[in-house]
Amino acid sequence: MSTHTTGKRFYFWAAVSGLVGGAVFLAIAELAALLFSSTSSPILAVGSFVIDIVPRPLKEFAISTFGEYDKIALLAGLGLAVVIASAIAGVLEYIRPPLGVIALVLAGILSGAAILTRAEATALAFLPPLLGTLAGAAILFFLGRRLRAWRDAHLSGADAREDGLDRRRFLLMTGIAGVSALVVGVAARTVSAATASADAIRRALKLPAPKSKVTIPSGAELDVKGISPLITPNADFYRVDTALTVPNIDPSTWRLVIDGMVDKRVELTFQDLLDMGLDEYAITLTCVSNEVGGNLVGNAIWQGVPLRDVLKMAGPKAGADMILSTSIDGYTASTPLSAGTDENIDAILAVAMNGEPLPPEHGFPVRMVIPGLYGYVSATKWVTELKITTFADDQAYWTPRGYSAEAPIKFSSRVDTPKSGSPVKAGTVPIAGVAWAQTVGIERVEVSIDNGEWMPAKLSNPINKDTWVQWVLEWDATPGTHYVAVRAINKNGDMQVEERAAIAPNGSSGWQRSLVTVS
Missing domain, CATH: 3.90.420.10 (Oxidoreductase, molybdopterin-binding domain)
Known part of the structure; x- marks a missing residue:
């Protein structure tokens, strides 16, 4: 085996040792959080810190791109960052000790700072990152030393028995530490979720019957395929x-x-x-x-x-x-x-x-x-x-x-069906959606086809002024591409703002215009 190939192999195992050190850090921290402070998970604290500090445009991008899965995307990104950083720490510890250990300790300090600055931090919140850092640094130190011993024995031309012994020592320590970290980390996170499950408590909770109930008026929900339901599940x-x-x-x-x-x-x-x-x-x-x-x-x-x-x-x-x-x-x-x-x-x-x-x-x-x-x-x-x-x-x-301290809702309207990108057949096509003007109520909704005259849509009977209403307009659709625009007028006689505005600092505005293809 060439020296170049041998070097690449040792760099690979150095990266693996870094991953194991990082895994031990997280596993011990999770275990300590379970025992001493349930709010002190390092990766969750860092994730929350990232949410707090990222610029507003990035927050808006995450929400618009990932929607309700933005937290999952963030955790996935943090997980990837941890993997990369841990591998780099392992390589540093291999080529220039103790830089890898120092890097891991710095990561522990940063995660500890993220935990201790959270509003829910407890008196023992420092323990999980501290214990995790000590354990991870120790494992990385010993794995780095064992890997260098294996390398030195291999490159010095030591006999196969000695070379194999050093290799087995490194691989055995790496395997035991890695598997242990996986088992402890997963078990700690699972137990934490199970013992602190609000959902189980919630399912067992019996609330008293309400003194008054909402009356749903006749005609409150239109029978139109594709429209948002009156009550959102x-x-x-x-x-x-x-x-x-x-x-x-x-x-x-x-x-x-x-x-x-x-x-x-x-x-x-x-x-x-x-x-x-x-x-x-x-x-x-x-x-x-x-x-x-x-x-x-x-x-x-x-x-x-x-x-x-x-x-x-x-x-x-x-x-x-x-x-x-x-x-x-x-x-x-x-x-x-x-x-x-x-x-x-x-x-x-x-x-x-x-x-x-x-x-x-x-x-x-x-x-x-x-x-x-x-x-x-x-x-x-x-x-x-x-x-x-x-x-x-x-x-x-x-x-x-960057957002306003006070933010009254800008009333608006939305087309639920037909959707852009979903062609419809020529003939009678319902254009339908919802409109809302909380505390005031919707007076009417109007639809325009291809910048033509505004036509009044049929409204459902609203539950009250604080809820949205459904609306529908029966459209005689002809083949081709058409622009559909919608606007609402509230019960004060105000028309929905036509001009587009970004969501910051106090909510978006503008008439929705959709491109509909009719075949």
């Missing part, structure tokens, strides 16, 4: 948040604190909310990241208690104008105090969604739902604190990242 409801993993919260330990500019500090348990009595509310939610014609909007039947009743317990002081809500993972949202206290706005603390306790990914056990405001300033999931304050004194998560 929980499994299909959009999810956009900053949580890399879904928080696991036991309702029996959950607390909501109301403090700040209040007459008295109030702390409520989950049972306290239930004892207030639940009511049903039909409310459409919209994400500020929803592009014109996008699907980051959904309609659901929520059960909860009025936010204004909870705020009255604390007594907001004169001069306060903002509710700074905080999630268990540290995310914050800025909501106008007036939206939470207005008798004409159904702002609620929701505990159920479409007839069942909130799904974990949608805020179990308690979230905020406020019609008329984009979700990033109104729909805090896993909410644990409401601080009564002022916009002048406090900023929420998205404000310093």
